[in-house]
Amino acid sequence: MKHFLAVLIILTAGAGWNGFAQTGKSLTAKEIVQKADAKARGEYSIGEIKMTIVRPTWSREMTMKSWSRGTEYALILVTAPARDKGTAFLKREKEIWNWQPSIDRTIKLPPSMMMQSWMGSDFTNDDLIRESSIVEDYTHKLAASETIEGRECYKVELTPKDDAPVVWGKITSWIDKKDFMQMKAEFRDEEGFLVNTMYGKNVKELGGRLLPSRMEVIPADEPGNKTIVEYLSLDFNKPIDVSFFSIQNLKRVK
Secondary structure, eight states: OGGGOOOOOOOOHHHHHHHHHHHTOOOOHHHHHHHHHHHHHOSEEEEEEEEEEEETTEEEEEEEEEEEETTTEEEEEEEESTTTTTOEEEEETTEEEEEETTTTEEEEOOGGGTTSBSTTSSOBHHHHTOSSOTTTSEEEEEEEEEEETTEEEEEEEEEEOTTOOOSOSEEEEEEETTTOOEEEEEEEOTTSOEEEEEEEEEEEEETTEEEEEEEEEEETTSTTOEEEEEEEEEEOOSOOOGGGSSHHHHHHOO
C-alpha cells in the first residue's frame, strides 16, 4: 500500500524528468521505478488514510495516520475503530516494532512475519512497512507499454536479487509514462503464482503531486475479497526529526 511504503529513494520526480527531457536520454527500467517510488513518498510525508476491508458477507473500515522520513523511518497509527485505536507500527532502520495498547506491549516483528496479514486485511506486513526496497533489492526489465485506467504505462518486471531480503518472487508494475504513477502491480510468490493485484484509481492532487488517491488490492485465490486504501490527505513539506521515530513515541503518538 504504498503510503504505507516506508522504503524509498529520495528523488524529486519533476526535476529528474526535466533532466532526462533536456538530454534526450531514454529512461531505464530502474529509473522509471525510482521516479514512481519517489513521487509516491518524498523525503518526508505525513498522511491520513482510510482502509476498507471487504469480504463476501461483511466489510469494515479503519482510519490511520502515517509519518515517514527517508528510506529508514516510518510510523503508522490506527485512529479508528475504537477496538484498534492506538495500535501503532514503527520502522526504524532495520527494525520493525508493533505497539499493542490492549495488552500494553511492544513487539519486535521478525522477518518470518512479513507475509502475514496486516490487521485482517489483504495487505501483508511487508506491504505496510516494507523491509525490502523495490529499487535496490530487485533487477528491473522494461517489458512493454500498456494502457491502464486510460493512461499509457510502462510495464516493468521486477525480479529479486539473489541475496535480497524480499518476500515476493516477482513484481510486475505498470507506471504512467507522463506522471510516473503506479497504476497497477501484480505480486507473485517464489513459484510464480499470482498472489495479489493492486490497482491505482481516482487520480488527483495530493500534497501538490498528482497521485492515485485510491488503491485496491485483490487477492488472486479469494473471490469476493478486497482491501481499499483511500488517501484523505498527504503532506510532503513538513520535516520530521529522527527522534520522532522512537519506541517511546510509538506508545504516545496521537
